Amino acid sequence: MGDDREGGARHRPGRAVAYAVCGAVLLSGCASMPDSGDLRDVESTPRQDTGVRVFAMPPAEDAEPSEIMQGFLEALTSDDPEYDTARKYLTADAARTWRPEQSATVLANGPSVVPNHQPAGREAADTLTYVLAGTRVATVDARQAYAPADGSYRNDVHLAKDAKSGQWRIDSLPQGVVMGKTDFQRNYTSVSKYYxxxxxxxxxxxxxxxxxxxxxxxxxxxxxxxxxxxxxxxxxxxxxxxxxxxxxxxxxxxxxxxxxxxxxxxxxxxxxxxxxxxxxxxxxxxxxxxxxxxxxxxxxxxxxxxxxxxxxxxxxxxxxxxxxxxxxxxSAQRPDNLYFLDGKHRLVRLPTGSGSGTSAVPVPGPLGRGERQLRSVAVSRDERSVAGIGADGRNLYVTSLEPDGSLGGPVVSSQGVGADDRLTTPSWDAGGDLWVADRDPRDPKLYVVKQGVGKAVRVTVPDLPGHIRDVRVAADGARVALVVEKDGKQSLRIGRIVRDEDSGERPAVVELRPAAPDLEQITAMSWAGDSRLVAVGLEQGGVHQMRYVQVDGSALDGPAPAALSGVMAIAASEDERVPLVAYSEDDGVVRLPSGAQWQKVDKDGTAPVYPG
Incomplete structure (x- = not known):
């Protein structure tokens, strides 16, 4: 399977022809497979992504079963629109019923192939079963949706020799296509549709x-x-x-x-x-x-x-x-300001497009005057309201960003024993609803406050695999990102928000799915695009890192943000042109302009946020 098959099999000469003018590459199998013995990988010549289209070779006359399998697997990774060449490796009945568009199974290193043991006899001489096996990484369904997966993959492919022509062909195979991770990344691209x-x-x-x-x-x-x-x-x-x-x-x-x-x-x-x-x-x-x-x-x-x-x-x-x-x-909404808490516990703001020499100024209203010491804040999408968590993490306050604004009583309160077991940083959606979680391990809760005023409504989260440690609602109000802790490890999950105000039922967050399957101990995260987040966490068996992740759990092309130590909070805008901002224990509030290194904004600042 292209770059994903390594080692084990003996080589035979390849028959690859490149056409520079028409931009096509014809591929044939480049390894044979054992007729018996242990499971082993199938090799082919490495192919680099040159931007040309890739087409596979049809089966050769009198091709051996191993060559039929090799050629078919190569054809699955070609750029043949209807998989016409792949179908030439199948019998007429199999070609008619095979549905390659039904699914794609992505394996860590491509499928290993080995003949299954066959019973002796005349009939067995004209049939052969191969086993495809590997470790699953992901699946893509018939609607082209990606989902991380794990566990082993194992499927049979049956070949038969035609009694009249004497040619081997595949007469039974699983629906969909299967390929290794590297081939998948070369053959497929992620695109966001909009509803x-x-x-x-x-x-x-x-x-x-x-x-x-x-x-x-x-x-x-x-x-x-x-x-x-x-x-x-x-x-x-x-x-x-x-x-x-x-x-x-x-x-x-x-x-x-x-x-x-x-x-x-x-x-x-x-x-x-x-x-x-x-x-x-x-x-x-x-x-x-x-x-x-x-x-x-x-x-x-x-x-x-x-x-x-x-x-x-x-x-x-x-x-x-x-x-x-x-x-x-x-992603088309450029925020006017970056907000954070300064060394005097005031909420201050800095114009988004300002240079490195510009100083932040206090916002209008009680939080800009420092009337309440805060732990974290969230500014509404229209930059007219602000929600703040008190320094002890116990209470959530909401006020306007107006000079005559006043600070009333708390909207939500927590009974958690310590500050880290109380309220999370709040988060606003474009509809003006405010989200916050109570981390009290004795009674954890997720709340939404309609329009940021009135009584907080508890949100149900069925099948929550642990306790919520952080929450960021998507601007669209249809999805929410949660950091969920279980057994001392944190995972980043995306949930779908279900609301039916006419029925009187509580809103719910359902069908949580992983957004960063290989990250744990997540210390900070933020939405960073319409379908992208930025997260800081510990890679399994590795070190802390900052990276961009897709909401469907797929890997993103392109470089990760520059390394930064001691990151405790991170802020990004869905408008990807706006600099990434972070709070580091070592450097205070810093930002990362495009093409530059991290720059200090305020040594004593904490809790940076963009609107949302």
């Missing part, structure tokens, strides 16, 4: 809130068309219950459409099967907004989209600026 939160609207404008839904598509197989089809098919199963799509049910690309690409004006035309009688102008605008947000995530230079109905009839078109007005998404 709208079902129960969240922007507090100040009433705009619908866009929610990112990351999926994996084959990176060199018409990715733009793949992503559009995926968007029209609807959200992934996990996110589906809390988002809506503006596309009418059954909307699809017009039959035969492929090769979608922007023109020389960075404008994309998308032909759909939907008639304009089914949609109004406002709905069409939302449809185009979903497409533009999604495709700009794949092609940042895209400036506008036009939707066409049957016969090329124009439904609507939308430019980037209009999309930003039609819907709200966090």
């Amino acid at each position: 709208f939160a079902s129960t969240t609207a922007v507090q100040t404008t009433g705009q619908p809130v866009a929610v990112a839904d990351p999926v994996f598509v084959r990176s060199k197989v018409d990715p733009m068309t793949q992503v559009v089809r995926s968007l029209l098919d609807g959200p992934t199963r996990w996110l589906g219950p809390v988002v809506r799509s503006s596309f009418p049910t059954g909307t699809a690309l017009r039959k035969g459409v492929s090769g979608l690409a922007p023109d020389d004006q960075n404008r994309l035309t998308v032909p759909l099967n939907v008639k304009d009688s089914r949609i109004g102008s406002a709905r069409c605008e939302e449809m185009a907004t979903q497409l533009l947000f999604t495709l700009r995530n794949l092609t940042p230079t895209l400036e506008s989209v036009e939707l066409q109905g049957p016969g090329g009839h124009r439904l609507c078109d939308l430019a980037e600026e209009e999309a930003e007005s039609a819907a709200w998404h966090a």
Whole structure:
């Protein structure tokens, strides 16, 4: 399986041909496999990601069973759009029933292959079963959603010799495809689709809130068309219950459409099967907004989209600026200020775009005057309100960022014995709701305060694997990140927020899933994009590190932030152009401008936050 198969098997000459003009590479198997003996890996020549498309070789005449297996596994990692070459290694019946798009299983080092022991006899001479085995890392389902996985993988592939032609072919195999982690990273890319939160609207404008839904598509197989089809098919199963799509049910690309690409004006035309009688102008605008947000995530230079109905009839078109007005998404919201607590326990702020010589100034209102010593704070998305946790961690206060603002009584209180067993840093969503957790091990709780005022409502978290130690709600109000502790170890989990105010039931956080499966002892985390977080934690068997992680638990391409010791808190904006900020025990509040090293902001400062 490409770079993921190592050692063990003897080599035979490869038959790889590269076409520089047409950008294609033809691959054949480059190792044979044992006819008996212990399980061993299958080798092939290493391939580097050169940007060219890769196509596998069809089976050779009179190929041995081991060569059929090798060629088939190579074909699974090629850029053949419909896996036509892979199907040539199958019998006609198997080719007809095999569904490679049903799933992808990702293994740590690619599948090991060994013949299964066969009974003796004439019939056995014309059949052979191979076992594919390995250690699972992840799966990608039929809706292209990634999920971390573990445990062993083991599946049989059965081959038979055709009585007439004498050729070996695979006649029984598992559905989907299987490949190693390195091949998966070369063949697939992560793209966030966008839908709208079902129960969240922007507090100040009433705009619908866009929610990112990351999926994996084959990176060199018409990715733009793949992503559009995926968007029209609807959200992934996990996110589906809390988002809506503006596309009418059954909307699809017009039959035969492929090769979608922007023109020389960075404008994309998308032909759909939907008639304009089914949609109004406002709905069409939302449809185009979903497409533009999604495709700009794949092609940042895209400036506008036009939707066409049957016969090329124009439904609507939308430019980037209009999309930003039609819907709200966090990564397009540049915060005005960075906030933190100074050495006098005052809440201060610093303009986001200010230079290194600019000093922070106290915010208007009681917290800027230092009327209450605080442990941590959270500023609302519109930068009009602030929530603060008292220095002893016991009480949550909410006030406005106005000169005449006043500080009333606590909104939430904890009975935890020590400060570290009381209230977490609070967090706001775009709808203006405030989230906080009580870490009291005797009675741990998660709360939401509607619009930051009124009575706190307890949130149910069924199947919580431990106690909540930290909480950050996503701007969209549909997802929440939790640091959960069990047996002295912490894990980063993402939960889906379910709210049904009409039913009178409590809100709930359900189906927690890991966002950083290989990190433990997590000391700080923050949202750092529509579908990305930054976390500080201990890698299993390693040292403390800071890294970006995807909400689906997949690995991110690109470098990690520069190392920083003693990190106790971290702040990031969903707008990835805004510098990362941290609180270090050694250096106070520091920030990391793009392309630079960490810079000191305030030696005595603590608890830095961006709005949210």
